[in-house]
Amino acid sequence: MTVITKLTDRFTEADIDQEIVIMRLDNGEFFSLSGTATKLWRLIDGTRDEEAIVVAAASEYSADESEIAADVHEFVGCLRAMGLLAVR
Amino acid sequence: MERETRVSFGRVPHSLFSGDLREGSWQLHGDQFLLRGEGHHYFHYRQGRGVTVERGSDADLSEESLWLNGSVYAAIASLNGLLPVHASAVAHNGQVFAFTGPAGSGKSTLIAGLGNRGLAMFCDDTLILNLADDRPIVCLPGHKRLKLTPEGIEVTGTAREERVSRSLDKFYARPPAGEVGAVLPLARLIFLEDGGDLQISPISGAERFVMVRDEHYTAHLFAAARNFDRASQFAHLSCLARQIEMARFVRPRDTARFDEGVATVADYIKAVA
Numbered sequence: 001m002t003v004i005t006k007l008t009d010r011f012t013e014a015d016i017d018q019e020i021v022i023m024r025l026d027n028g029e030f031f032s033l034s035g036t037a038t039k040l041w042r043l044i045d046g047t048r049d050e051e052a053i054v055v056a057a058a059s060e061y062s063a064d065e066s067e068i069a070a071d072v073h074e075f076v077g078c079l080r081a082m083g084l085l086a087v088r
Numbered sequence: 089m090e091r092e093t094r095v096s097f098g099r100v101p102h103s104l105f106s107g108d109l110r111e112g113s114w115q116l117h118g119d120q121f122l123l124r125g126e127g128h129h130y131f132h133y134r135q136g137r138g139v140t141v142e143r144g145s146d147a148d149l150s151e152e153s154l155w156l157n158g159s160v161y162a163a164i165a166s167l168n169g170l171l172p173v174h175a176s177a178v179a180h181n182g183q184v185f186a187f188t189g190p191a192g193s194g195k196s197t198l199i200a201g202l203g204n205r206g207l208a209m210f211c212d213d214t215l216i217l218n219l220a221d222d223r224p225i226v227c228l229p230g231h232k233r234l235k236l237t238p239e240g241i242e243v244t245g246t247a248r249e250e251r252v253s254r255s256l257d258k259f260y261a262r263p264p265a266g267e268v269g270a271v272l273p274l275a276r277l278i279f280l281e282d283g284g285d286l287q288i289s290p291i292s293g294a295e296r297f298v299m300v301r302d303e304h305y306t307a308h309l310f311a312a313a314r315n316f317d318r319a320s321q322f323a324h325l326s327c328l329a330r331q332i333e334m335a336r337f338v339r340p341r342d343t344a345r346f347d348e349g350v351a352t353v354a355d356y357i358k359a360v361a
Contacts (some may be wrong), residue, residue: 001359012295012319012322012323014323014326014329015323015330016293016294016296016297016326016329016330017292017293017296018293019293019294021294021297021326021329023318023319023322025319028318030297030322032293032294032297034293034294061240067315
């Protein structure tokens with residue numbers, strides 16, 4: 001299994017109300033996550049691969065896994081491109 | 089703060105580093121702060137020793153109290169772990185309602201207008217927050233007199249006192265409902281914005297972080313005094329965003345609707361407090 005992990009030395013984060021603000025430590029840029037993205041971020045806990053995240057998210061939202069898989073893939077890909085996640 | 093802000097006069101260093109300090113700029117090093125006003129007018133603060141002012145022959149003394157109550161006071165607060173925020177505030181039922189916005193956004197005029205509706209002034213222009221305890225954040229009573237533009241005096245009907253300085257077209261004014269001099273918790277930080285329709289709405293989530301991050305007035309002073317790196321600055325702002333309840337007050341900048349706006353804010357405060 002290829003587990004997705006957060007590269008925690010590259011960012012810092014904060015919960016504010018129901019949202020998460022993340023700042024990249026290399027350039028100070030920050031962005032926020034809300035709604036489903038917050039849930040997906042929390043599911044990336046270093047024990048799951050992309051498929052396991054899809055299963056957990058689909059269960060959480062009572063959704064079909066095939067409906068949610070593309071969103072998870074895009075989310076993980078975006079954060080990997082930003083250098084905040086690694087697949088090991 | 090009273091002990092730290094005591095003022096004496098005499099010679100001070102003209103730089104805390106190598107090289108001269110330009111007019112209107114400041115330096116912060118360790119427990120010291122040095123500001124140069126116009127000409128040879130220096131303000132030096134050192135923790136535990138108060139402020140020393142050096143007046144050169146070309147110093148503009150009409151500006152002295154503005155420097156002391158503005159940047160010098162903010163630096164002293166920052167060096168002593170207090171956060172200065174660019175805001176004016178009223179107090180109601182033992183809580184502080186603060187209004188922030190850029191210079192000229194009408195903070196002081198709103199405070200005078202709320203005074204006409206019985207809400208006492210807590211501070212004008214600078215709100216000092218004590219972040220020492222996790223919750224609630226408490227506010228130190230204001231140290232500045234209310235200053236209004238001629239337009240602010242006219243629209244609020246406040247009695248005008250002396251002119252603030254030669255260079256500033258503002259006048260001191262007595263707050264219509266008096267002042268509160270107690271340490272009180274902060275109930276709301278309300279951002280003043282221009283818009284078409286009168287509205288007060290809450291600010292939540294990540295937007296709170298954005299709002300406190302954009303409050304630039306003395307943020308750089310506080311960051312310098314606390315030796316913040318990028319991560320600790322983020323942690324500081326996040327902490328503020330979590331702890332401070334925020335709202336935005338959108339109103340048209342139309343003097344004909346000023347009273348209506350003041351009434352809206354007064355009703356809001358009385359409903360919250």
